[in-house]
Amino acid sequence: VTAIDGTTLHAEVFWPTGAPTVIFVPGWGMSLHVWAHQITDLSSDFRVVAYDLRGHGHSEPARSGDYSFDILGDDLEAVIAAALEDEPAAILAGHSLGATSIAAWARRRDASRRARAAVLLNLGVGNVVSERLLLRIMPAGPGPGSDGSDEPSRVHDAVIRYVAFGTATSGQIAFYEGMLAQCPPDVRRQCLAAISDPAIHEALRSLTIPTVMISGAVDKIAAPAEVAAIADSLPQLQELIELPATGHMSPLEQPDQISRRLRDLLLGAEPDAPRS
Numbered sequence: 001v002t003a004i005d006g007t008t009l010h011a012e013v014f015w016p017t018g019a020p021t022v023i024f025v026p027g028w029g030m031s032l033h034v035w036a037h038q039i040t041d042l043s044s045d046f047r048v049v050a051y052d053l054r055g056h057g058h059s060e061p062a063r064s065g066d067y068s069f070d071i072l073g074d075d076l077e078a079v080i081a082a083a084l085e086d087e088p089a090a091i092l093a094g095h096s097l098g099a100t101s102i103a104a105w106a107r108r109r110d111a112s113r114r115a116r117a118a119v120l121l122n123l124g125v126g127n128v129v130s131e132r133l134l135l136r137i138m139p140a141g142p143g144p145g146s147d148g149s150d151e152p153s154r155v156h157d158a159v160i161r162y163v164a165f166g167t168a169t170s171g172q173i174a175f176y177e178g179m180l181a182q183c184p185p186d187v188r189r190q191c192l193a194a195i196s197d198p199a200i201h202e203a204l205r206s207l208t209i210p211t212v213m214i215s216g217a218v219d220k221i222a223a224p225a226e227v228a229a230i231a232d233s234l235p236q237l238q239e240l241i242e243l244p245a246t247g248h249m250s251p252l253e254q255p256d257q258i259s260r261r262l263r264d265l266l267l268g269a270e271p272d273a274p275r276s
Contacts, residue, residue: 010058011051014043027096031057037255055187069197073104099123107203124222166247216246
């Protein structure tokens with residue numbers, strides 16, 4: 001997909017053709033593979049589109065050097081235009097910076113024309129302390145110390161577990177860590193500005209489609225109280241879900257729960273009554 005500034009975005013499509021479409025937007029420092037569980041669960045029955053944010057995964061670094069809030073919304077619009085074909089609207093699901101991208105997209109567009117509903121996972125606004133901690137530890141990457149000890153790696157993994165997860169297996173941490181390590185540090189650094197852009201508050205008021213918000217009960221990056229405050233500003237909040245014992249990485253930590261909520265939306269089921 002070619003973005004508005006000429007940057008090439010990598011997208012993948014999984015389908016049966018003609019089925020309802022869900023478009024997955026990954027989070028900060030991650031690739032589309034963060035949605036691997038949901039792609040596997042849903043693609044047998046629905047058309048699934050997933051893409052890498054600019055500078056992430058297999059997408060090209062920004063040709064214009066722009067990683068701003070607005071350009072992330074423009075990128076999503078380019079993917080929607082390329083993916084929807086004759087279908088009038090899709091379900092949008094974004095995690096972390098991906099949820100921010102959905103808000104940026106809605107700010108300058110008629111959201112109801114291109115999307116049936118949105119699912120915003122682990123969306124925080126302006127709280128980037130934990131991301132900055134990850135930014136500091138990731139460029140050097142994991143690995144044994146110069147004395148042959150694996151102590152630095154253990155400390156590194158412990159920080160990842162504490163900051164990003166509630167409960168996690170070693171495999172989940174390694175998977176997440178691998179995505180972060182593949183994202184260039186300068187891209188991660190520049191994308192932090194988009195996460196903390198105050199325009200997101202205005203943008204969320206423009207998200208005039210049924211919206212489900214999902215938070216992790218022990219999320220240290222997007223705390224449940226912050227997610228609840230954001231949810232109060234949404235014009236069409238359908239449900240606010242707090243997943244127990246879950247940190248920031250809900251697509252990995254609670255894959256079945258996330259897939260079930262998306263399946264309900266894709267089938268047109270009415271969400272449960274709003275709850276926290």
